[in-house]
Amino acid sequence: MKLLRYGAPGAEKPGLLDQDGALRDLSGVISDVAGEALSDESLAKLRDLDPATLPLVDGDPRLGPCVGQVGKFICIGLNYADHAAESGMALPEEPVIFFKATLAICGPNDDVEIPRTSVKSDWEVELGVVIGKHTKYVSKEDALDHVAGYCVVNDLSERDFQLHRSGQWVKGKSCDTFGPIGPWLVTRDEVADPQDLAMYLEVNGHRYQDGSTQTMHFDVATVISHLSQFMSLQPGDVISTGTPPGVGMGQTPETYLKPGDKMELGIAGLGVQKQNVVAG
Numbered sequence: 001m002k003l004l005r006y007g008a009p010g011a012e013k014p015g016l017l018d019q020d021g022a023l024r025d026l027s028g029v030i031s032d033v034a035g036e037a038l039s040d041e042s043l044a045k046l047r048d049l050d051p052a053t054l055p056l057v058d059g060d061p062r063l064g065p066c067v068g069q070v071g072k073f074i075c076i077g078l079n080y081a082d083h084a085a086e087s088g089m090a091l092p093e094e095p096v097i098f099f100k101a102t103l104a105i106c107g108p109n110d111d112v113e114i115p116r117t118s119v120k121s122d123w124e125v126e127l128g129v130v131i132g133k134h135t136k137y138v139s140k141e142d143a144l145d146h147v148a149g150y151c152v153v154n155d156l157s158e159r160d161f162q163l164h165r166s167g168q169w170v171k172g173k174s175c176d177t178f179g180p181i182g183p184w185l186v187t188r189d190e191v192a193d194p195q196d197l198a199m200y201l202e203v204n205g206h207r208y209q210d211g212s213t214q215t216m217h218f219d220v221a222t223v224i225s226h227l228s229q230f231m232s233l234q235p236g237d238v239i240s241t242g243t244p245p246g247v248g249m250g251q252t253p254e255t256y257l258k259p260g261d262k263m264e265l266g267i268a269g270l271g272v273q274k275q276n277v278v279a280g
């Protein structure tokens with residue numbers, strides 16, 4: 001299933017994309033694509049529905065982030081060897097964990113705002129993992145059973161705030177609109193192998209990132225198991241699993257986003273995001 005949320009920011013309704021690509025309203029069935037609605041039991045009930053019985057949504061509404069009420073927005077840094085190299089950093093021996101503010105989350109096609117004092121706003125296409133059930137001390141073998149589904153994330157990053165303004169990466173990762181998620185949450189039964197997904201990101205039609213989750217250093221199961229040794233994970237938590245090479249910081253000369261730019265990014269089977277870059 002492809003689950004989504006549509007409507008005005010903060011007032012999104014749950015929906016699904018049917019086999020014909022039509023948007024169907026799920027608000028008579030679940031209150032949101034969030035929390036307990038992401039459990040295996042709830043997803044099994046949704047799967048049993050005949051989409052043709054759900055109301056069709058008129059027009060072409062805005063898509064919101066494909067998961068609501070996100071409790072934790074956790075990111076894994078330097079999880080692709082080539083990206084670690086282009087960042088001038090060593091490939092870590094254990095997953096590097098950092099957070100993005102949940103307020104940074106926005107819809108997949110919403111405008112991305114360049115913060116007022118930013119000179120180094122950068123892009124990062126990443127595989128997002130949405131947790132479906134309470135997860136604590138899970139083994140690597142069982143970890144994927146705790147996944148509700150997968151989605152595209154753009155882990156926007158202000159490199160000066162992140163790397164040269166003291167303290168943690170969180171400052172450069174949490175600016176408003178720095179976390180587009182979606183267009184949809186593809187449930188895990190429809191993703192045959194999360195370690196075999198092609199991914200790309202273009203700015204103004206130029207392809208900067210062209211990678212695959214095949215080259216992830218710590219795979220999704222390892223990441224979930226590892227995180228769960230330090231904190232419990234809850235339904236609706238989002239884990240962004242790191243970016244392949246090709247970010248702006250790694251270009252010669254370094255290349256950063258500016259108002260008027262257009263980004264397009266996607267992951268095979270998980271959909272495409274398109275963002276206009278605007279001044280904040």
Ligand SMILES: NC(=O)N[C@@H](O)C(=O)O
Binds near residue numbers: 078080083155157243
């Ligand atoms: N350099 C940097 O910020 N990297 C990450 O966010 C990442 O590896 O995904």
